Amino acid sequence: MSESDADPTERNRLDEEESPYLRQHADNPVNWQPWDDAALAAAEERDVPIFLSVGYSACHWCHVMEEESFEDEGVAEILNENFVPIKVDREERPDLDSIYQTVAQAVSGRGGWPLSVWLTPDGRPFYVGTYFPREPKRGQPGFPDLLENIADSWADEEDRREMERRADQWTDAIAGELESVPDPGEAPGEDLLGSAADAAVRSADREHGGFGTGQKFPQAGRVHLLLRAADRADDEETAAEYREVATEALTAMAEGGIFDHVGGGFHRYTVDRKWVVPHFEKMLYDNAEIPRAMLAGYQVTGDDRYATAARRTFEFVEREMTHPEGGFYSTLDAQSEGEEGKFYVWTPAEIRDAVGGGEWTGERVDADTAADLFCDRFGVTESGNFEGKTVLTISESIPDLADEYEMSEQAVEETVEDAREQVFEARAERVRPRRDEKVLAGWNGLMISALAEGALVLDDGDRWTELAEDALGFVREHLWEAPDGDGETGRLFRRYKDGDVAIEGYLEDYAFLARGALNCYEATGDPDHLGFALDLADAVVAEFWDAEAGTIYFTPETGEELVARPQEPHDQSTPSSLGVAADTLLALAEFRPDDEFADVAERVLETRGQQVRSNPLQHTSLALAADRYARGSLEVTLAADDLPASWRDELAARYLPTRLLTRRPPTDDALAGWLDDLGLDEAPPIWAGRGARDGEPTAYVCRNFACSPPTDDLAEALDWADDGA
Structure with missing residues (x-):
């Protein structure tokens, strides 16, 4: 056995991993380790702290910190000598991310990625932050200086005792935050929906659409709350207000820079209040949850903009995010050629080249006029709105352009669409953002649900039915171990990549996929999809439900033992897995002669009832489940x-x-x-x-x-x- 094999921390081991994010760091001089028994044992053996860095493939500041620090030989030397550096893909290990993000929020009031945590050799945190610059900047310590200070303190007997005490305190706090279960009370009643919608109205930005007055996140769950409350409201004035707030958010997303107007699909969020400049990564879960809200908005209003946004998003997913055998990939990076957003932004000259450079087939106007129309429609200007170039947004209406150019509205619309197709073809020649090609069970479940709803709502529904069923079949074939016999439950894995299957599924994998399978049954009438949903629900009850505590945990009972066993009652970038599980169990209870599914969901809602009533916007999915229970x-x-x-x-x-x-x-x-x-x-x-x-x-x-x-x-x-x- 070689010396490097005896001590795995003497080399970077990430080239052995399937996660594209981890592989991105395989060439760093840092001796990165995956989170596994070998790395944890090495920390214990060497008696040095763990430096845990959590990120994901499309994370902009993760790339920045890599370029500044993790590719630097001097920084690597400090890390390798004094720590066991561990890299974690938060998309593969949301349990670890949840635990240590909780610490970051408690200590600093903020979290995010990259998440940087220093742990004792047995995994207890004692220092935490997010991005650290290479050199001191704006009150932040330089990363190398911070590493040396922590290493020196660990080596000092008195300082180390203080670190250990802090680690004990923080670990107790984590357990208290993540594992505690409120005393049971009453599940929320039918009045919850109105109070939740009122809270959403109070949080709304009535000037620019959406919620809050800073960066704009999709908040699809709030849109569902508002539309459902509008449908249920006793008076039309209240219903109209709920609908207006919901549709203002939908319109802002359909017309703003968060939507890719050339190729379809939604970016993660916008960095400004006006929905103009996005964080350019595209996440599978956003391109599932936002279209679901768009489809609901389309049914309520009949506004074709929402159906178009949903359809073009599905086309994007089909074209750019689909495995040849049927599953869906995870993310597209924000960067190409090292620049954020480069693939998506335009100048007027680039638009003219794109529209006039190929064979222009428009018969109504010449190519220059078509380019001008396109630029006016999507706000492409010489000054731009993002580093000298333009993120496309809907800037002028079709009727206004028809008046300005003395054309019919139909001619304007057709010309702009012809130009968009030319721009799309020109963009295809650009260097594409990197794609993270791991297939995650839970995120696929979200996408399957959206496609199944699209199959029912859109006029090209058969296309989306096939895409949803192909994905469901892929996940069942590659990530699902069916139950062996009576009394047994199946087992779901979280990640597939290039034939490699890994990581026991978390609650979100089972719950999101169960909902997706149920929705596939609704769209197709195939009872095999319903049977799969019931099998997944059985596994949720067997592996995640704790009857004594009255909660459904995020990690399985037989999973890895960590410093805490988290729950997920809050909606974040994805819906609350606890809320989706409760809602799906209530629906599936209609197909079971016993009351087990309904009883589990009822207990969850009784346990979380007061929290949901007190802050429904933090618990949107649980609020929607509570409404199904009450109604x-x-x-x-x-x-x-x-x-x-x-x-x-x-x-x-x-x-x-x-x-x-x-x-x-x-x-x-x-x-x-x-x-x-x-x-x-x-x-x-x-x-x-x-x-x-x-x-x-x-x-x-x-x-x-x-x-x-x-x-x-x-x-x-x-x-x-x-x-x-």
Whole structure:
């Protein structure tokens, strides 16, 4: 055995990892280690602190810190000699990220990436920060100086005792913050939705759209809260205000710089209040959750801008984020050629070259006029809005351009679209941002849900059905170990990359994927998707549910033991996994004869009830789950082999919050085969006695044990629900 094999920290081991983010650091002179038993044992053996650096592939300041410090031989020497440096991809290990972000928030009031944490050899934190510059700057210590100070303090007996005391205090605080469960109370009632919507209105930026007065994040959950509350409001004035705040946010996103107007898809957030300049990375989860909100907005308002934004986002995901076998990749970087946003920004000259450089097929105007129209439409100017170039935003309306150029609105719209296609082709010649090609189970679940909803709402729904089902099949094939037999539950892994499967799934993987599988069943009527959703829910209860505490933890009971076992009640960049789990369990409870799923969800909502009532905007997903619990699902049971076109039109056009669309064969004989495949001894109430009448497709719409008469007129049944079911 060589010396370097005996001590793994004598070399950089990240070239052995599958994470693209970790591989980006494989050539650093820092002897980076993955988070594994070998690295942790080496820290104990050497009796030196761990320097933990957490980031992700598309993180801009992670790249900056790498260039400034981790590629520097002098910094590497300090790190290698005095620490065990460990790199973690937060997208692979959200459990570690959650634990140490909690420390950062508690100590400094802020977190983020890169996250820099110094740990005792057994993993207890004693110093924390985010990005540190190479040289002292704006009150921040220079990174090399900080490393030397920490190393010197660790070597001093008295200072080290103080570090150990601080580590004990912080570890206790982590456990208290992440593991504590409130005393159970009452689950929120139907009044929660209105109070949550009122809170969203108070937080709204009524001038520029969205929420807050600084950087603008998507906040898709708040849009769902507002639209649902508007649908439920007793008076039209209140409903109108809720709708206005929701649609102001949707319009700002559909027209602002957070949306890629050339190629589709959404960037992470904007750095300004006016939704102009984005942080340019594209995350799979944003390109799932924002379109879901857009589709809801389209159903409520009929505004084609929202449907177009959703459709073009799906086209982007299909084109640029899809594995050849069906799963979805994780992220696109913000940078190309070392510059943030370079792939996405334009000058007027570049637009003229793009529009006039190829074969211009427009018959209405010449290429120069088309370029001018495009620049006016999307605000492309000589001065620009981002480092001398322009992030595209909708800057002039089609009617105003029609007046200005003395053209019909249709001609303007068609000309701008032709020009956009030319610009898209020109952009394809640029150096593309780097893509993180790991496939994550949970993020795929979010995307599958969005596509399944698009399959129901958009006129090209079959395309999105196929994409959703392909992804679901990919995850089932590569990341799912089916249960062996009766009493066993399946096992889900989190990450697939180049044939390598790793990391036991977290709650978000099971919950998001279960919801995606359920939504796929709603869109297709394939009971195999429903069966998979039920299997995932069984695993959630078996591995993550703690009946004594009354909560669903983020990590599985049989998972790695860390300094704390986190929960995720808050919505962050992704929905709360606890909230999605509760909501999905409530929906799936309709298909199980026992009450286990419903009981688990009820206990969670009782435990978190006061927190949700006190701060619904921090707990948006739990608030939506609580509303389903209080209001009940709107059960739309359709007994038919194939849905009539008129039914599909109704489902596309109707905004139906808490909808549970359930399909079943028209006859009980055919249903018996489904029940056998699903392991059910008898038909659940949502299917029992709800066959086709007189051999014709039949619809049943129910809520809280009250049902419309069986009918072949779905619109009539849905009207019954609107009238107060």
